[in-house]
Amino acid sequence: MSSATFLGMPPFPEAAEHAVRDARTRHNLHKATHTIRGKRDAVVGELGDDWARLRAEGEAVKTHTLRHLDHYLERLEESVQRAGGTVHWAADAAEANAIVTRLVRRTGETEVVKVKSMATQEIELNNALEAAGITAYETDLAELIVQLGEDLPSHILVPAIHLGRSQIREIFLDKMAEWGVPAPADLTDDPRALAEAARVHLRELFLRSKVAVSGANFAVADSGTLVVLESEGNGRMCLTLPETLISVVGIEKIVPTWSDLEVFLQLLPRSSTGERMNPYTSTWTGVTPGDGPQDFHLVLLDNGRTDVLADTVGRQALRCIRCSACLNICPVYERTGGHAYGSVYPGPIGAILTPQLHGMSSEVDRALPYASSLCGACYDVCPVAIDIPEVLVHLREQVASAPGHMGEKAMMAGAEAVFGSSTALDAAQRAAGLVGGAIPKHLPGTAGKWTDTRDLPEIPRGSFRQWWNEREEDR
Amino acid sequence: MGGSRERVLARVRAALADVPADEPVERPSEHPYADAHSEGDTLEVLADRLLDYKALVERVTEADLPGRIAAALDRRGAGRVAVPPGLPQAWLAESSVERVGDTAEAPLSAADLDATDGVVTACAVAIAETGTLVLDARPDQGRRALTLVPDYHLCVVRAGQVVDGVPQAVRRLDPGRPLTWISGPSATSDIELNRVEGVHGPRTLEVLLVEPDT
Structure with a gap:
């Protein structure tokens, strides 16, 4: 495994x-x-001509943020802390992995559920957790396929894009039992049946999990809000049901203000999955008493980003x-x-x-x-x-x-x-x-x-x- | 981790040596884009987009609402439904369904929620052109888990809550509250990049669009 x-x-x-x-x-x-x-x-x-205007605004917001990234990082930190979250800084992958491992160990848990996240792929967090005796379960359908198949991601959005439905069926039949609830023996390669198998496989895990690890699509500096766009509801499961949530976020994910999402919540779903809007978007700000994880940690990740920033x-x-x-x-x-x-x-x-x-x-x-x-x-x-x-x-x-x-x-x-x-x-x-x-x-x-x-x-x-x-x- | 904080910030500042010291750090937003793009009746557009996501949609009047909620739950065959603490009592007045209340004092566990047949909620804002319902966890919607674990979500949307485009919705919402933006039932595009409905979130989303009585 x-x-x-x-x-x-x-x-x-x-x-x-x-x-x-x-x-x-x-x-x-x-x-x-x-x-x-x-x-x-x-x-x-x-969106007609407005697409070009949204694109220009998206470019302008991001460019501006990067040119004042120190300012916005400090503002984000302050906002998240004010809302009851804890902020950690990781200069590189090893440090980020050490922080997450320490936070998970502190809960006493030996398993975490994960929302699809490029940042945690980049730092190879799952390997680090495994070395510490902690099992990380990928819950995004494509990430699950890659994890079960002991494969590598081949696409940013759909890491199992290189696999067709019949290959996915074979992986589910061969591997699901090793990780938890097995696939039904009569599983077909109908995408609906494959989605259903994933639902059944992960259901009990979602309901029992105490710790989740996520990334974020955006982090809003002025409000301290994190944003995750997804489709399946696995993200909502991870962001809502566990007691502890650890979000590993690259320092370039910041946007200055809440209203900047007016732009990015139009650009991203249309450009990404080709939908007017993705099925689910979750936003949360620190900790909300009585709703969702009561222990929230944001790990800000550099890992080479400042070197990229230095090249004009x-x-x-x-x-x-x-x-x-x-x-x-x-x-x-x-x-x-x-x-x-x-x-x-x-x-x-x-x-x-x-x-x-x-x-x-x-x-x-x-x-x-x-x-x-x-x-x-x-x-x-x-x-x-x-x-x-x-x-x-x-x-x-x-x-x-x-x-x-x-x-x-x-x-x-x-x-x-x-x-x-x-x-x-x-x-x-x-x-x-x-x-x-x-x-x-x-x-x-x-x-x-x-x-x-x-x-x-x-x-x-x-x-x-x-x-x-x-x-x-x-x- | 104080050391890394200073190290990362110092690296950021060093990387930005080319940025003039007097460049303003605040960027006044001029919103050079449209508030909305769809043409036509707002509620019609919303209904059309929801149907496109394979949600179930009905247009109802305020007076008819309790009867239509009861009918929807009957059609679904729902015996026990989760109910947020502030759901208007009149909404379920004509239904004989068993109500499973979720309150701050006695919150339902994930397993409790999993054992219900569905959930009935209001919403905060709806966006016509993207077919999106936004829930902000106020008492008539409940905490986020309520609309996540049950397999059926019946959501009541009032005409006054519907805006045309995404920017208008963002302006109405409070980022301090936990928000869930819902555009159709749960779905995935992970198999050959085609959308298939029904994964971890509610597999059936039913929307009652309430227009004022005329």
Whole structure:
């Protein structure tokens, strides 16, 4: 029942070469990403011109917050404490894991239920708890699938996106009994039956659990309110029924005021699951007597975020609200899947966030800025307008200027691995040509050396998505 | 952990060395976006969006409400329903269902709630264009667990509680209260990214939209 880890995975070109040969995974990814693109386009389109205004405001709020992050962190701390919560600060993953372990031990419990959280994935909290004799139960359906299958997450929103319904059925039949209530022997691969099996499997656990661990989508500085968006109700179970709640939250998750949620509660669900609103959103402020956990801890996590913040070009990656739209639109991600990126943050956002969080210390990290065709679709769909191509080129420049760089070689290996088939390469080249508006032809400063020797084609009118949809309709 | 607090804050300040010292830390919000996007009758839009999530929806009048609540509980076959402490007494006046009260003095356990057939509550705010009900845990809604553990949630929404768009709802709500935003029955998109209704939260959400008597 051990948790898997990304440690020791090969760099992107090697991993990608392997991944694109996996026909079943590619089929699953194609199906899922194309489903979600259609849903997202429809609900974003409903807002008409206002989407662009919401996007600009989301960008502005996040950019402003990051530029005064010290101020807002102190304000958040004060607000949470005033509302009866306890605030902890963790400089790195080891410290965050130690804080959570200590808090769980203090309750005397040996099991915790978890709400899906990227921050706790990033710090590999489950492994740390396991080493301390504490079992962490993932309760989000996709996280549960990954945990039962001893697999790795491959997507930010839907970590089991690489698996189809029949594979999920097999995992449930094989593994649920090891962790608790077994799957029914006659389980089918009907998604409704699979959801029902998850409900039955986790029901008693929810009702008995005393400690929960969560992340948060947003933390509101002026009110001290934490916000979790979810679908299944597993989040509500964890946030409401236990006595102790520990929330591990990256320091970039802050928004200044309650009214900023007017923007983000529109941007996130529409961009993420392609819904007008996700089924459940919970907000809580410290402790409410008689309602929900009476012992609440907020762990503020740095773990490399301040290094990202120090890079004036790269810091925009910290605006990310983890919607996954950039993964779902990315021609590279669609072909390689998430595992090839060797990180809990896969896809375009992972390609700029992971190397910055890690400081490009390994070959895996140095290869990631090349895991892209720079087509720009990720920027187009980003609800907080992160210019991912700009940061990718910026990071490539850093890799290339380092002693003994392998940049060009790494890129070529990546391109060959991903776009080995002529159809795929053709598609990517057309994509690059058509959406070039997002790509600066010449970059300022030393990065200019990279762009000066490379020509970009002229950019016709029309967005990537328009082109993509026309292409899909013609198929 | 005082050491880490200072360490993280010092790193943040060092990272922001490029930000001019006189840049204002407050950002006046100009709300350059719309309050709402949907066109048409607010209650009709809300009903349409709720149905889209596979919630059950009925439009009722104030005078009819007790009868329609009784009928809904009958249809559901509910024998015992959880009742928040401040639910208007008239609402259940025409129903013979057994009421399982939840009060601050004698709160129901999670197991107690699990043994009920459903729960009847009011709401605080509803958002038409997203089909969202927001509960703020006041006495006519009860604490959060009440609308979570039972498998059936019957929610009464009054016309005056319905706003058109998300920004209007955010402005009406008090962040100091625990809030639950509900958009349809529990669901998941985790299997092949298609929405399937019915996971851990109530699998059936029924909404009675109350219009003033004419």
